Amino acid sequence: MPEIAQGVYDEIAxxxxxxxxxxxxxxxxxxxxxxxxxKYSP
Structure with a gap:
């Protein structure tokens, strides 16, 4: 299960x-x- 969560995190990152x-x-x-x-705009 932690591997799935890590995969989702990596994809979002x-x-x-x-x-x-x-x-x-x-x-x-x-x-x-x-x-x-x-007050210049970046």
């Missing part, structure tokens, strides 16, 4: 799309935060 790649690009994060503070 793949439908979420790729992970974000911005995680370690702190310069980009700072840039985006600055623009959001100025």
């Amino acid at each position: 793949t439908a979420k799309g790729p992970k974000l790649k911005i995680g370690k690009d702190f310069d980009m994060v700072d840039y985006i935060e600055e623009k959001i503070e100025k």
